[in-house]
Amino acid sequence: MELLRFRKRFVDKHQLLSKIHEILPTSAVEIRRFGREGPLSLWIEVQSLLRLCTFLKQDSELQLDLLEHLSVAEFEKVLVGTYFLRSYQTQEQLILRISLIPAASEAWVEVDSVVSVWPMAEPMEREMQEMFGIRFLGLPVGPRFLPEYQGFVLRKGALPGAFT
């Protein structure tokens, strides 16, 4: 008995693009599919992240009021941040992707924090700030998870000799 996997399609691509035009020029946004047959994911620049997030939250039709998951992965020295947004009423999902290139393997990277839009992002952003060395501007200072390490723990070349 093959289990049917049906996935609710999100608002189709053109409707989403037309919505975002008022904020960002078309060149700044790239729409791609997430994973094998996942929902839509928007690759955007780092500067326009906060503006787009406030728009996506306040928009009456989208109502993406939950940031259920924020995770950062490192592809060949490029830190890719993924924001999984979901609206509580319609359970629709949208994924924002940003890419950050650190100058050196020990250097900090700057991003605007989305705590003002979704307060639930605070613990996840604090963890990413400590593990990946991404400084979220506007994140309130809180207790550290780990004692002081030199370098950032979860980056690929983090501690010499341990794993690489």
Next chain:
Amino acid sequence: MIAGLGTGFLSNILILFFIYSLVLLPSAALISYCDRKLSARLQARVGPHRTGFLGMLQPFADLLKLLQKRSAWDWSWEDSVWGSFQAMAVYASLAALPLGSALLMDTEMSSFLPFFSALVLALGSLLLGLNQATIAGWLGGIRVVGQVFSGVFPAFIAFLCVGIHTGGFRWKLLASAQGFYPWSWTCLTSPFQLIAFLVFIISGLIILGLPPLEGSQFPSEIDGGVVSHLSGRRWLLFQLSKFYGFLSWSMVTVVLFLGAWSLPDALVQVLEAMEAKILVSLMEFFWLMSKTFVVMLAVIWIASANPRSRVDQMTDFAWRVLSPFALVALMGAALWESWVVF
């Protein structure tokens, strides 16, 4: 014989020493053993049964271990002040016990003494709490005092109802007013006395803390309150003072309400005829102690089966519910005596 003292004075002293050393002081071990086995049986498990036969030696093992604990810090003068005060509280709660007809010094006010020993115990806990530098100690000490005062007020009024019924506050008077059989006990003579009995039991529990022998397994306050600073011998002294407070309170309850040490009259006349005065007093004492143990185990069983309520809920219950009932019982008992002449 020493002038003015009855011939039986020396024999009384001997019996008193025998009773205190062999029955009252070891009763702590007996009750703690019964309590652990009974509550274990209630919880579908087997209590301690590896030390000695069926775990009988468990209390002695605990006692010996606690005496061996070397305290990590030196003995400062505050501890000695507190130690002497707590020892005095333990003596107060044990000295004023109604032990049987022939053995006690009976004065007009002798049955008021257990209340003052309960207050002295509370003062001991308060001093202990404030003497610790921890927050848990302060809050615990203040809570204990609030709890005891809210418990003593209704208990005192319920105690007055019994005084009205028996016409005096001598132990002899209170005991002789009750017969051997339950229908002659004061708690069943009139509905108001029954209310006074229930109020007395519940306020006694509030004074001693529900459940009375609260092990430090799950402390009521976050940091264990007054007990948090204690360890080893001091903890043992504190627990013993709480236990003997509970023992004296149950004894007073039995004497006031549940037919003190009164044996059936036929048996007493036969023994009087055989001039066996010491045997009579011993039998009366053991009859009193058996009833006290039954009351203690029943109270422990009921208290440990229910979840514990917060201290402020207990004090609210004492002021708002118990005190009015005690006052109603007082008025009722007075009316019952004056109008209903039996």
Next chain:
Amino acid sequence: MIEGLEWIDWKLGPYHACLPAPMVLRLKLNVDTIVQCEVETGFLYKGIEKIMETRSWQAAMVYADHLDPEAAIFGELVFCMAVEEVMGLCVPARAQFVRMILAELSRIVSHLAFLVRIAKTVHSEVILHYLLRDREKILDLFELLTGARFSLNFLRFGGVCTDMTEGFLERVLEICDNVHIRMREYNDLFIFNDRFLNRTLCLGVLKPEWVLGCGVTGPNARASGFSWDVRKQNALMGYEMLDFAIPVGTGIRGFLGDVHDRVVVRLEEMAQSAEILKQLIETVPSGEYLQEGYAHLKSVPAGEAYVRIESARGVLGCHLVSDGSSSPLRVHFRPPSVGHLMVLPALCEGLSSEDLPLVLASLDIGIAEVDR
């Protein structure tokens, strides 16, 4: 605040009786009521995600166990389903059946452990031992099927590692009837005991805007009126074939979302899990228990996946990135306890210091999964 008396600072250290696991609570007390509370964790940080990046795919499954030690099957399940989605692998029906039975059984075990912690803070020892006795029966089932009591390590990509031992389903049926009988016992002795009601009604009320603001999910959110269950929304493991209700806090007694609602919602969820087990056992699918050819997975094709499941404490999300090599490039879990921990300071304002252990136990925070 009384003039001249500033707030008392109190640090509840990592190893403390009322804390479920090592974490630090920095409280500011105004004589007895808590004014401010700050939580610090990180004492159990093992670096599960960093170690998974260096392990082979099947060995990484063992680390997903240690995410939430009490209900270990959910960590395995979410990692396993993420890999199956990246590979586009469909699991045979009999394997789905065994996975759902294990998931519902460990949900009951986790809720019983929650009730044990509540009984500990409220010092009702009798009910504590009845709960532990019933929990042992279910742990025996885990032992019968998988050989281990806690970290089961029973799932493989594309199915389960061995078939069900015979006599397992009969005992699961016994457990379901046992759960209903025991629920009546818990209700009379503990949940609807008036002293427990006085203690828990109108205490630690979780407001709906906090639930949305702090990302609280699972039974805590349902106790505050959000009927939101991942098992109903996206059909991943075949829950859509079963009809079961989602218990939601009603707040008839006391406020909506107080400690008593959270306890009652978890009790009803245990009843619903027993219902699910009964419906599952009626139709036992036949067929093989593991997609053939995938017994030893060497490498997963490059790709990404995001999967959420309803674990005992809430929504457990896993974002998996693989680059085709023999070990995952990046695995990131979003445990439900992160939201519960964020809501704790908001719940603590104005709480009496005697009630803090009860509110802390009612949130069912799993520190082992917060500090991965």
Next chain:
Amino acid sequence: MLGARFYASTLSRLLAWARSRSLWYVYTGSGCCADEVMNLMGCRYDLERFGCVPQSDPKQADLLIVSGLVSEKASSHLKDFYESMLTPRYVLALGACVNGASAFYQEANFFKLQKVSQIIPVDVYVPGCPPRPEAIMNGIITLQEKICGQASTSF
């Protein structure tokens, strides 16, 4: 007349018997092993049969059951927790994480997880990840024998 040494030895044996038969324990744990200690309190593997009552405060306990991982951040707190217990005190270490043999201890020990024996002296180790409740009970019985100094009698 029996020599003084006889009385001293019987007295010390009696005191050791008392210490071993009433071990009040307090446990610190991370997760899996701490659950096993919680199950031990239940009715099937009742620890109170050996006289072990769980305590909530280290000052009143004399057996510390350590389980789970000790990260660099938690090691100083574990030391203070052990120091606040009164002598004579004993330590029972549960599981593989405690002596650095579990799945999280890599060759280079990336997150500086420490062994418990580096922090506090340990009396009895119980193997297993997580150890079975029967193994923990066996650990307590060996601890009792160690305190008594010889094979334990049924007494």
